Amino acid sequence: MVFEIKKFEGIISTVEEFELFRTSVGTPSERAANKVISFIDEHVSEFISNSPFLTMATANSEGQCDVSPRGDHPGFVSVIDEQHLFIPERPGNKRMDSAQNIITNPNIGLIFLIPGLGETLRVNGKAYICRDPELLEMSAVNGRVPLFGILVEVQECYVHCAKALIRSSLWKPDLWPEKETLPSVPQMLVDHAKIPNVTSEEVAKSLQEGYVNRLY
Structure with a gap:
């Protein structure tokens, strides 16, 4: 099957193209x-x-x-x-x-x-x-x-x-980002789920309650 992806160049989409590319690898x-x-x-x-x-x-x-x-x-x-x-x-x-x-x-x-x-x-x-x-x-x-x-x-x-x-550097804690710079997962859930009248603070509280009381 050949997929048309017109926006990008250099797409390998056939077995023949892949085999040719593989020889260069x-x-x-x-x-x-x-x-x-x-x-x-x-x-x-x-x-x-x-x-x-x-x-x-x-x-x-x-x-x-x-x-x-x-x-x-x-x-x-x-x-x-x-x-x-x-x-x-x-x-x-x-x-x-x-x-x-x-x-x-x-x-x-x-x-x-x-x-x-x-x-x-x-x-x-x-x-x-x-x-x-x-x-x-x-x-x-x-x-x-x-x-x-x-x-x-x-x-x-x-x-x-x-x-x-x-x-x-996954296992190097000294290179991990500062916690304050991390994405806000509660806010992400609020924006993605679009549940009316629910705040990121409420989602954060719900997540934490689940992490403490519903692991098993």
Whole structure:
């Protein structure tokens, strides 16, 4: 399929153009080409057990994509065996974007992060909405059992290099922006949601109350 994007120059839109461009990029090293494994080994399991945060990429049946964050204490993602892991679903905004995508398109991509470590872990596979009682009980926090979780049938695992995190200085607090200069999320929500007679102060209070009382 060829997309017409008249506003921009240099758009690569065909397989032939891409293959020609790819030759100028070069070929991956032997290490990069061979680093992908198809199961959860001891190294992947150790990485997941130390990760408190991941991003979850899904797409619907039409290919429209969504990336959602997931976070909890290290080890919140359970490695079931060499081919399966389980991600408990904690209370959120109830949009259920990822879950709805999985119903029509089970393909999923995950990136696991560990604070202070530049390298990340990428996991790709098939996802299923899972309500297995044993897995849910195993994922309970403060006596609260999740309603469901995402079961991932692993197809690919591989480490991603640290260049992106080095360039971003993500793990360097001394380079973080001053809090006063950060975007106002409450004001963003007020302007985007356009709910009448709701102020950014009220939204900020509601968000904070949820962060304190509705994490699990």
